[in-house]
Amino acid sequence: MGYFPCAPLGPSLAVSLQLLSLVRQLFMRMPPNTSAWCESFEAYLAGMGYRVDTKEGICRRFSNAYHWYCILEISLDEHVQQQLQRSACPPLDIPLADPSPSHCSPYSSKMRPSEYLQQHCPLCFGGHGRESNNQQSSADVDAIVCIDACFTQKCRSGQLDDPVNPTATVFLSPEDIHAMESEVDGLRKSKSSINRRRDQASKRNHGDEGDVFEEGMKITASVLKGCNESFTAADERHQKASTQFFSDTGVMALLCHHDHVIHLANMTSAEEKQHYALALIKALFGHLPSDFHIGLLYDIGCQLEQSCRKWGFLKPFLPHISFAISVFHTFGHQWPCQLFYHPQK
Numbered sequence: 001m002g003y004f005p006c007a008p009l010g011p012s013l014a015v016s017l018q019l020l021s022l023v024r025q026l027f028m029r030m031p032p033n034t035s036a037w038c039e040s041f042e043a044y045l046a047g048m049g050y051r052v053d054t055k056e057g058i059c060r061r062f063s064n065a066y067h068w069y070c071i072l073e074i075s076l077d078e079h080v081q082q083q084l085q086r087s088a089c090p091p092l093d094i095p096l097a098d099p100s101p102s103h104c105s106p107y108s109s110k111m112r113p114s115e116y117l118q119q120h121c122p123l124c125f126g127g128h129g130r131e132s133n134n135q136q137s138s139a140d141v142d143a144i145v146c147i148d149a150c151f152t153q154k155c156r157s158g159q160l161d162d163p164v165n166p167t168a169t170v171f172l173s174p175e176d177i178h179a180m181e182s183e184v185d186g187l188r189k190s191k192s193s194i195n196r197r198r199d200q201a202s203k204r205n206h207g208d209e210g211d212v213f214e215e216g217m218k219i220t221a222s223v224l225k226g227c228n229e230s231f232t233a234a235d236e237r238h239q240k241a242s243t244q245f246f247s248d249t250g251v252m253a254l255l256c257h258h259d260h261v262i263h264l265a266n267m268t269s270a271e272e273k274q275h276y277a278l279a280l281i282k283a284l285f286g287h288l289p290s291d292f293h294i295g296l297l298y299d300i301g302c303q304l305e306q307s308c309r310k311w312g313f314l315k316p317f318l319p320h321i322s323f324a325i326s327v328f329h330t331f332g333h334q335w336p337c338q339l340f341y342h343p344q345k
Contacts, residue, residue: 155248
């Protein structure tokens with residue numbers, strides 16, 4: 001009859017499919033807010049003379065109908081794309097909806113970026129490989145990505161009653177994030193004494209902390225210390241959100257330089273800890289061929305590279321990463337740091 005129910009059995013509210021389509025298009029172009037929209041709609045209906053149950057309202061029931069309507073729309077798009085993929089293998093530069101590698105693809109995941117990446121940005125990951133560009137040098141990067149955190153996207157603590165989302169997602173699983181956190185803690189504990197002895201030996205040999213270089217770094221420890229003091233994001237002890245009131249304190253995103261989302265990590269700590277960024281980078285390399293080189297922009301890229309080289313984070317991927325700092329943030333860094341990490345320098 002053209003209506004979508006708020007529950008599979010005995011629904012007390014049904015919403016027009018045309019209205020749900022309108023709200024979905026609206027929420028794609030503005031921050032979604034079902035509570036405000038439902039309150040406005042209730043006031044509009046009341047002004048038209050329709051009786052609305054003011055005690056219960058329509059918010060919870062409308063939100064449920066809208067959620068599963070969106071799930072149905074997304075599932076339909078994914079099903080169509082999967083059927084097209086099975087019937088005939090499209091060219092590599094056409095984006096696909098199925099994030100899993102296709103069995104009929106002429107290229108293995110080790111030779112080309114995965115179809116998941118091609119779907120999210122065919123400009124960055126849908127090309128024909130490094131060998132197709134004869135002018136590309138070994139120092140050039142194949143794609144540029146950026147990472148940053150947003151602490152305005154919070155979720156209140158309490159009972160998690162959100163309905164299950166069975167569709168594909170760009171969010172990393174909590175298990176992957178916790179695994180990276182455990183790996184980071186383990187490497188720091190195992191190498192803390194080794195790094196301490198090495199730092200003491202370097203200070204004895206050079207005499208001044210400003211002359212000490214971390215292995216693999218091009219700027220001294222004193223410069224990195226100055227950059228660290230300039231940015232609260234580099235201080236993992238600086239609290240940006242309360243875990244007492246919020247179960248999810250923010251979101252960290254990894255995007256390509258065309259602003260297409262590649263992966264998101266749900267943050268549950270009060271600080272911008274490094275394991276979120278490391279988990280995002282590891283997830284990206286899981287979709288890349290072994291010879292793929294990325295340029296990584298981060299507001300504290302110098303600190304992230306120092307940690308990776310000092311503690312052994314992302315060791316298999318480090319040769320394939322060129323760390324840099326987003327232009328907007330570079331001017332807050334020390335001048336020697338800008339010489340190596342400014343994208344235009």
